[in-house]
Structures are given as structure tokens and as C-alpha cells.
Amino acid sequence: MEDDLFPLLKAYGSLCPIRKLQWPIILPPTEIQEFLVEDLLLNPHFGSYPPDTAHQRSFWKWAIDNLESLREEIDERILEYYLQLLGQTKTEGLVAPSPSFRTYIWKRTGDMSPAMRRRKASQSSRYSQSHEWITLLESGTTIENGTTGLRTWSASFALADYLVKHPDLLKARVLEIGSGVGFLGIIIAKLQMHAQDNCPKSPLTRQSDVSLTLSDVDHDVLRRCQDNLALSCNSLNDHPNLSCRILDWSDVLDASLKSRTEQFMEDVDPDVIIGADLVYDIDIVPALVATLALALDRPTHSGSACRKAYIALTVRNEGTVDTFRTTAGKSMVANVLSGKALNVEEEALDERSSLAMNESLEGNHGFPVRLFVLSSKLGKQKAL
Template identity: 35%
Template structure:
């Protein structure tokens, strides 16, 4: 149990959980806790190469120092050999003297716009903390940056990722088109699953990640190509700019249909948290219908219900455009849960929907 508690600290640091909410394990000796913090976090090769922002690290290590000093004082001499690690203190002092953060933002009280974030998750059917896979991304910490919401990972993406971890047959061996791929979180998870579970000597299926914003696509491509991610070993991942509004344009639609149905030819279409703007509903659904091309292909979307009117509009518009919609029955297992609930918004607000062309 103690090792699981320590691993939880590593996971929470990796995905930038708010330091003031950290609960360090009370039943672990101070010396053991400090040793873990130094060896598994401070000296962690991955978290050093793809480090959280200096601002986050500064806040985290200040919290660690305060906690260790407080517990040491409360112990009242029960652990006389304990001393605060010079490595921890020196690292904190170094952070205090850092003039700027990794993305160029001044440290004085400002939230850095971007930071490396690492998520831990377990491949299907492989228990044990040692078997965790990591997904690392350069991610925005702002709700909106550069006029787009695509530079951070949203709740519905974690929910859809968990569904795929519990139901890997959904994506294994299949060519996939993701609409609104953002910075590549879902793409990296799917690519990793396909690499891990590929049959020997079999080619990997195509994975098409699409978005309309070139800055978002560039970040997505860079995240996919990080050597620390398993997606680095997937040789059939492509990033492509797609504008959903072209599906409503009589001139542009045939070209878009040719790209999706002939060049991409996906067996499955996915998307997460892409239903938030009423003005995008018809273009999105037109793109989905065009991609299905009257075949038996399906689309699976994870949708966060923020506004009931928007979701009702989305569902009724789908019916009007000849698409059948059904909720996918799913209760997350939390096996290898990709992100604990203390960071994800209430996942009860997420619906998993399956779309198919009406025959």
C-alpha cells in the first residue's frame, strides 16, 4: 500500500496536480519519503528531460520542504537522523533564481502558458505499477490560448481514453480518423495501444489526426514525435488540416470527401470534447456524414455536457442530417485509470455517443 501511495505522488506531480492539494502519505517514514522524492522525481530522467514548468516545480518543492520540515518538528526527535536533503533545497534555490520559465513567461506570480505534462496509464490486461506507460505532451495551462481551445487536454479526452483502455478492440488493427485532435493526447494513446498490441510482422494501421488550427497541428505533431512516447514508434500516424465548414460548401465538399473517403478511408471516426460551439454543430455533422459515405462506419464521440441546449441541438441536428445516435453504455473500470478524479472535472457530465449513417 505504501508503494502505491508513493506512486500516486509521482503521478500527481507528473500531470501537474495543484501542489496545495497534495496529500503526502503519513504512514511512510520521513527518510523513505524523501528518498523517493529525490530518486523518483528529482532524478527522474523523463521528468528532467520533459520537465514541468519552473513555476510549477517551484511551488511543488516549496510544498515538499514545508511538509518535511513540519513533520520533522512534529516527530519531536523520533527520527533524529532525518535531515532535509541538500539536493531538494539546492534545486529549490536554483528555481528561485530562474529569471524566466521554459516558455519565456516571467516567473513572478504568472501562470506559465505551457508546460510538459506526463500521464501514466496501464496497458490492457497488464497489472502492476511497473507496467505503466507514459504519455508526455507540451500542453497549455490556459483555457484558451492563441485564439484556440486546442492546446490543452480536456476531460472528455480522458474519458474516451479510459473507454479505449477498457475496450482496446475498438481501435486495435483499425484505421482511425480523429476529428479535432488538439495537441495529440488521444492520438498518442491510440498509437501506443496499436504499437503495444500489434501482431508480429503486421503493418500498423493508418491513424489520421486532424484539426483546423495550424499551431495546434504543429504541437500535435511534435508531441507525437517525442522519443519518450510510444507513438514515436508508430510509422503510420499522419496529421492533416481539415476545415469542417468545407463539408457544407458545394465546391469544397467533393475535395474533402475525396481526402477522407479515398485517401484516409477510416474504419472508425472518433472525437472528444468537440461539441461546445453551436456554430460548429452542422459543419461537424456534415463532415461525419461525408466521412461515413453511406457505409456501415461508425463514429464515437465523448461529449462534455456543459449546456443542455447545445447538446440537444447537436443530437436533433444529427437526426435531421440522417445520422442515428445512441449512448454507449459504459461504466469506467478505473483499471489503470489514466487520470484520477482530483484533476479531471466531474466525469458524470461526459456522454459517450455512437453515430451511424441511417440506412
């Protein structure tokens, strides 16, 4: 029964459009109504981090209509809540939707460590022990305040799925570029914490070689990202090596600013670089690739594998993605950096991620997502 109801929980939290919802007809209406009251309406998580009001209004109308069509008596608490939602000012269609919380929920693979159990002790939903929950405050529009970074984009969902399946990649010094509001960052931080929880001999401490730095060019985006990391429901307070920093890829192409990026890479010293949906504008490609080349071409530590970047791009326009592919693989960037072209491996990612209902977000219309794995042609380099 829990599995049949889970899609509704996921859809409610991640603001999936009502037209995509399916009523779980195989279950008795009484059970569905009990779930709606206990797991959605009275769920303390949604009390603290409510989904967008307009979304809730459509969701509860849909639920009431379905229950009524089955001649089920509607629980008073649902009716009262729906009336309350109707009473709130309706401005949709007149002004852009304001930012609201989105909660993404997925089934955990593997057992919970005692540390994870302790962190989750305060969460009471029947899905909190068996599922991962992350919550972010996100913009309701594609572009807000001149940036695309205030919402989560579809390549992030596909890359998150990939990282959940390859958590060992993240036992490293990880840098995310163009982090946006922090969806991938929160998942990476959680995976790093879980990996160390399961390895009590090398706990995650300030001295460990496992860290995460999130970066973006936009101050507002980075502030929102920091706020999202700090939401108590995301339980990241125990991660000792988590930070956010400004990084502008364009700096590397400007002789007077390039040293800023060099210093950044020196400080962060990333083994693994992550990025999702970074190429929506062809003009940004040279700066992005040059930044990646600068990060990857640095000498590695003694005994460590070569640095790698995992960049997931949504193929909205073949030409734009092809420009990224060829720029990374050709010597064009080498001219800028007096280095070598990068190794480029490529694979398709599953854009129908199980992590989130990515079709729920405007602009995420099920385009294919490609993963580019970049590394330095110098391969394993001289030990430091």
C-alpha cells in the same frame, strides 16, 4: 509502497494543483523522501521533459513543508533544487503561463510484449516497466492564439479510459477529428502498436489495415500535435501508419469546398472516427455532424462492419449537447448531404478518469462526459 506514492508521481507530472495533493501519511518520511529524490528529482524523464516551473516550485515547497513538519532532515539535493527554482524569474500572475510539458502516467493492464520491453529499455524509473507514460507540450491556458486546441480537455481523459478498456475497436483505420495537441492520438497509436505486438502473425506494416490519422483545423495545433507525436519518450517511431492532416468541418457545408472533405475521406477511408470535447460552441454543430455523416455514410469494404464514430462530449451546457444529439439524429444534416440521419447511441463515461488527474486542468471541473456512438442508418452497405 509504490501504490501509495504513485499519486504523487502522477500529480507531479500532470501538474495537479497542490491543494489536491495528499501526503501519504502511512509511509515513513524517509521512504517518501527517497521517492521524491529518486523518482522525481533525479528522474531523467523529468530532466528532459520538466513540468512547469511554477508548478514545480509549489510542489517542492509543499514537500519540504510536510517533511519539516515531520522533523525529517531535508535532503540537500531537494533544498538546492528548490533554491534554484526560486531563483528563476517569477512572472506568474503577470503574464499568461507559457506552454510546458505534462506527463500522464497510468498503470498498464496486461503483460508487456518483448517489443514493448525493447522500446522501454532506456527508461529507468521503477514505474516505467509497470506503467504507461505519455508526454505532451501543452498550453497553460484554456485559449491561446485564438484556439482551444493547444491543451488537453477532460472528455479526452474519459474517452482514453474507454479506449484502453476497448482496444479492439482500434484495430482499424482510425481518424481522430479535432485532435488538439495529440493526447488521445498518442494513446490510440500506442494501443494499436501493443495490439499488433501481441499478434506477431499480423505485424503492423505500411500495408496493414491499421492506421491512425489525426486532424485539426488549426495549423499551429496540428504542428504541436506532430511535435508531441515525435517526442522520443512517446516511442511512436515504430508506428508505420501514423499521420496528421488538416481537416476543417466547415468545408462540407460550402458547395465549393465540399469536395475537399470528400477527397479527404476517400484518402483516409476511416472505419472508426474518434473525437473528444468538440462541441463547446453550438454554431459548430451542423458542420461537425455533416462531416461525421459524410464519413460514416460511405460504403464499407466487403466483409467489414459499418463505420462508427465515438464522440465524447463534456456536458458543460445541456442545451449544446442536446443540439448535437438532435442534429445527428434528425434529418437536418440529411438535407445538406442528401443522405440519411445517423443512428445515435449514448452512454455516460466516467469523468473521474484513472488515466489522468483531469481536475488538475483549469476548466476541467468534473462535468459529466457523454459518449455518442454514431453510425450510418444505412447499416452494412453494398460491398465495394
